[in-house]
Amino acid sequence: MTYLTVYTDGERPETLLETEDAAEIAAALKEIDVVLRHWQVAEGLPENAGQEDILAAYAAEVERVIAEEGYTFVDVAQLHPDDSPDWPERAAAARQKFLSEHTHDDDEVRYFVSGSGIFYLHAGGKVHAVLCEAGDLLSVPRNTTHWFDMGTRPDFTAIRFFHDDDGWIGDFTGDTIASRIPDFDTITAARAARAR
Numbered sequence: 001m002t003y004l005t006v007y008t009d010g011e012r013p014e015t016l017l018e019t020e021d022a023a024e025i026a027a028a029l030k031e032i033d034v035v036l037r038h039w040q041v042a043e044g045l046p047e048n049a050g051q052e053d054i055l056a057a058y059a060a061e062v063e064r065v066i067a068e069e070g071y072t073f074v075d076v077a078q079l080h081p082d083d084s085p086d087w088p089e090r091a092a093a094a095r096q097k098f099l100s101e102h103t104h105d106d107d108e109v110r111y112f113v114s115g116s117g118i119f120y121l122h123a124g125g126k127v128h129a130v131l132c133e134a135g136d137l138l139s140v141p142r143n144t145t146h147w148f149d150m151g152t153r154p155d156f157t158a159i160r161f162f163h164d165d166d167g168w169i170g171d172f173t174g175d176t177i178a179s180r181i182p183d184f185d186t187i188t189a190a191r192a193a194r195a196r
């Protein structure tokens with residue numbers, strides 16, 4: 001289930017909203033032109049399913065999005081903890097890649113098959129931290145300033161949609177705001193505490 005936290009974007013960010021309410025989240029995201037949709041999570045997909053099986057399980061939904069939005073390239077990105085000695089290094093490197101504020105000249109569209117990650121959307125003097133989980137399809141319009149945190153123990157599988165396949169490039173803004181806003185580990189811990 002999606003979890004949204006909204007912060008002010010000043011030197012000392014303040015929390016404006018924390019919610020799991022789907023209607024409240026949709027309304028808050030609409031203000032910044034971000035669309036969050038939900039698909040029925042496919043049943044019977046094994047935990048170690050590869051790209052082909054995952055795309056097959058969601059073929060109808062994926063086709064619909066491609067038809068509506070004109071995407072030409074779809075793939076599956078996934079990262080899961082393992083016991084290999086280089087896991088901590090790989091996890092840290094993957095996390096670091098898009099952990100600073102940036103934009104893209106294509107939309108950033110992600111469907112979470114499993115696991116979770118937080119998109120931080122910086123617009124209109126606020127930061128919307130959208131914790132996405134299985135079933136969530138988030139569409140971030142091109143040129144939206146944002147960053148992504150998968151946490152210190154990355155664990156997710158996501159379908160990605162692109163308008164072209166010439167690589168996924170981030171234009172980094174140099175703004176250090178990402179270091180002032182609570183990170184993935186902090187937000188997920190706060191959410192767990194709230195639920196108790």
Ligand SMILES: [Fe+2]
Nearest residue numbers: 098104108170
């Ligand atoms: Fe991005």
